[in-house]
Amino acid sequence: MVRVSEPKIREATIGDVPRIVHLIESAYRGDSSRAGWTTEADLLDGRRTDEADVTAAVADEDSRMILAEDGADLIACCLVRHRGTHAYFGMFAVSPAAQGGGLGKRLLAAAERLAHDELGLATMEMTVIRQRADLIAWYVRRGYTQTGRMQPFPYGDIRFGEPRRDDLEFEVLVKDLAG
Template sequence: MDIAPATAQAGLTFRDATEDDVPALVRLVESAYRGDASRTGWTTEADLLHGRRTDAEGVRALLAGPAGKVLVAERDGEPVACCQLADRGSAAYFGMFAVRPELQGAGLGKVIIAEAERTAREGWGASEMHMTVISVREELIAWYERRGYRRTGELTPFPYGDERFGVPQRADLAFELLVKEL
């Protein structure tokens, strides 16, 4: 059942991630995308990729980057969602979006992405939001399209052989650029 964003936002606070958040963020991202725990939600990549989605080193690199941040959504002091934002001039990049699997499908993702877009627009003056999604993730891409993102058809090859991105379970993976005007 989809609930209104105002209800999904009840008790939700946003803040920039810090070094102290790294272990919790790694657990959150891994639980949303990989392994059996991810199958509780609908964003799992467990059938497409095995191995890790991120690690502490990768999250620390995002935190240390000069033109970006990781936004954390908390409820009762516990991280329930996160996303990466990067300032790329007139566009912002949105990535590493994760919502706890047991909370997916309740409208929380809509609230998080709206806050990320507001942050990019008001904080950096971005006129577009960019993201990349694995092109075979039709249900996920459709969800983004309902939020106003459009497929560009611009594909980037999946980094086969680089286990930092997971171990592919099929040979047809690529990233597609999605864009939304802010």
Template sequence: MNTAAPIFRDATETDLDALLALIQSAYRGDASRVGWTTEADILDGARTDAESVLKVIKSPDSRLLTAERDGRIVACCHLQHRGEHAYFGMFAVSPTLQGAGLGKLVLAEAERHARDGWKVAEMHMTVISAREDLIAWYERRGYRRTGQMRPFPYGEERFGIPLRDDLEFELLVKPLA
């Protein structure tokens, strides 16, 4: 396994196909079951779409950070500047590389950019509350559960097709100072 440090860069429109494949493979379908971040038992369908990814790439207050190894995108995350805080989302690590520390490196780079580049004091994210293993991973990295919940957008297939009726998002927050 290649454990070399990844090369970080902002995504461009030419990365679209690779990003869509990576994000889908990390969360949905049988390919996602190779890793531990799969949502295949709670959601079906697409994790995102080309329009949503392009919007992030083109937005002046966002960046879609990619991590490359050997010229291949192996991880990504969305960062959005929201005044006093940054929002972290669309986090994907290739399922075959999960559990080897790459996710920690990407998260640390995202936090560094938000803190040093945008001078924000906090990072916010929302996680499906049923994903206890994922929430625990974030808690080990300094994020705290807020108890603030937001309903899952049932009926909006661009977020996926729910396989359960109890899905909701919880806000997690981490101070960056």
């Protein structure tokens, strides 16, 4: 684990897209992801995202992609998207080498402040693969509530990966940012 004291946090630009894609892929897919605890390699093969998806997110006027950098190294990212009544949190990735040192907590808190203070939204929502009990528990410890609402996994859409099992689905988690 790399100790990161005070990473630089900033908004992404289009020029950051290739590094963001590499970070997200390394945190969730393939053997490199197994160095951290956020891997989905036992659930999904294939890609997690690509340059077109990340470019669209960075360019979207209703979205903000936040980066954390340690010097020249991109070590974490997340997306906050304005969805009318709430903020949606996604594309969250921390470099496997930087996991376990509190960076994820700090970036999540920065995303929540952005959603509340800059976007004026009182609620943050996200979806997490239901089978990721460890990840859901991590979010619950940060004040998120399991809603019990499930969304189907998009089987057959390779943009979301190639499932290794047939029972995947997403659970919606929510947090009140006003309290």
